[in-house]
Amino acid sequence: MKTLVIYDIEIDKVRVKISELCKDYGLKRIQYSAFFGELNTNRREELRQRIKKALGQTVGRIHFFPICDKDLRLVAQVMNLPEVLIDGADGEASC
């Protein structure tokens, strides 16, 4: 099932560690502190345990939202990307 992981972590080093764990489990970054991808129940719980261990006593909040296919079809977004991402490098949007 698709899973969304979102987090608020105060300490940079811990935040990076948690983003790396999400990548290790095949999730893709959709926002600075949000990852999304396929995880079955066991893998989701395994990731949760590893994130819990990585967080340790650091102040932070991590939520794991399973997203079923029906809900996935209703996901909406609003997005303005930086111009450098739209056209490559020089800051001029190509559209």
Added chain:
Amino acid sequence: MKTLVIYDIEIDKVRVKISELCKDYGLKRIQYSAFFGELNTNRREELRQRIKKALGQTVGRIHFFPICDKDLRLVAQVMNLPEVLIDGADGEASC
């Protein structure tokens, strides 16, 4: 249906405006840049349009995830709150 709104916004003033819009629509903050609550389809789209207008040309990404009751029961979290939030003011956890 329950809806999760998450956002990455570069400019503080715009970010605050978007958090205020989420509150205006009855959503509760669950992380610094994540709100959650009940929104029917019309209200969700109305909020999306208002957020789009508030974002304007600012660089940012906002996602709207509907969360059905079945998925809601499977939501998991890991959380360490600051001690001042646990016991009120003096920094000593009460548990």
